[in-house]
Amino acid sequence: MSAVLDKIEINGVDVPLIFEEERLLPIASMQVVFRYSGSLADGEHPGLAKFSARMMNEGTETLGSTGFAKALEERAISLSAHAGTETFVFELTSLKEEFEKGVDLFEDLLRAPNLTDESFKKVQTTTIGSLMRKESDYDYQASLLLKKALFEGTPLAHPADGTVQDIEALRLEKVREFLKKHLVLRRAIVVIGGAMTIEEAKAYVKEALKPLKRGETEPLPFYEASGAGKTVVEEKLTEQAYIYFGAPFKMRVDDPQSYKAKVAAFILGSSGFGSRLMEEVRVKRGLAYSAYGRIVLNKSRSYFSGYLQTKLESQDEAKRVVVDVIDDFVEKGVTQKELEDAKMFLLGSEPLRNETLSQRLGRAFDEYYKGLGLGYSKKQLELIEALTVEELNDFIAKHPEILKLTFAIITNEKETPAGKK
Helix, strand or coil, X not given: CCCEEEEEEECCEEEEEEEEECCCCCEEEEEEEEECCCHHHCCCCCCHHHHHHHHHCCCECCCHHHXXXXXXXXXXXXXXXXXXXXXXXXXXXXXXXXXXHHHHHHHHHXXXXXXXHHHHHHHHHHHHHHHHHHCCCHHHHHHHHHHHHHCCCCHHHCCCCCCHHHHHHCCXXXXXXXXXXXXXXXXXXXXXXXCCCHHHHHHHHXXXXXXXXXXXXXXXXXXXXCCCCCEEEEECCCCEEEEEEEEECCCCCCCCCHHHXXXXXXXXXXXXXXXXXXXXHHHCCCCXXXXXXXXXXXXXXXXXXXXXXXXXXXXXXXXXXXXXXXXXXXXXCCCHHHHHHHHHHHHHCHHHHHCCHHHHHHHHHHHHHCCCCCCHHHHHHHHHHHCCHHHHHHXXXXXXXXXXXXXXXXXXHHHCHHHHC
């Protein structure tokens, strides 16, 4: 059966519930998603949401990190927390026969997490170590540089993991405050399924979320990407140039035309070999091993972005090629063959994206969260199949804002042709 949308009343709050029954395998899965509780909610403490998620992976106050991990491992139960840009998520999976125990452990975790000074210091140390290693990850640094340029003055300009200084300054009390505010029923969406009935699913959910307060929520803000079209350069001791680029894309996530954006992005840069960017940058000129571009459509932001790596002496040429490819794309659109190839892949690969229960539940959540309605993915495929090259090119021509490219480049200026002069 396909996923259905329902709700469950807990402590006076109607919590949305997405459910799919699947009895081919004796497994069970549940995600609890808290809205506007990701890195956008960090406030004055960049990295707070992700750090708080790591703290929730430290087990319960009673069992501690090791004891809780052992209790999960003994029954092959997986339970973890993570935070994205917009959401804070718990995931629980196990064999159906062990799911009730998994729910009990999840309830214990929500009721009394291991928020001790000892666990805080452990997470703080490991997080700082990870961030220090990322200082020499120039792909990561270039992506941060681009986000900072595109979303200057907004929470999106800050690293979602924070900086070493941010994490050093963080205190346990801030983590407690964040979790108390955000792990509440009014922010929750539950996605559950497997070898169970919907009545069983509701009983599991009511038990798991019993410790949560009603709480409050607020609307998710939307941030426009900058169209300044500037270039920011950061110098490092690197042997190649890391070029990231982005531009505004004026579309909201629930726009009925979003399927056209999906096809356009596939042809321009997200399809790998065969995409315009890959063909022009790698195949024809050999400037990079790969070149990629995509359109990001989320509730909090929408923009076009891409990246490539190239030799230091080729960075100016690579940048010009990117500009030329996108100029040509907006001006002339796509060919009939490009559209047909895109349709063949997008329509043909759909079954592979919905093979597992977790894939189908993830898709159903995405449809609900973005306001598209359950079953939209099937409708989207029908729209893509019927799309004509004239319609797609008219759509592309109406989005010249992607020409306002901002570049973020990490390079070694002394080794570029200009630097050697």
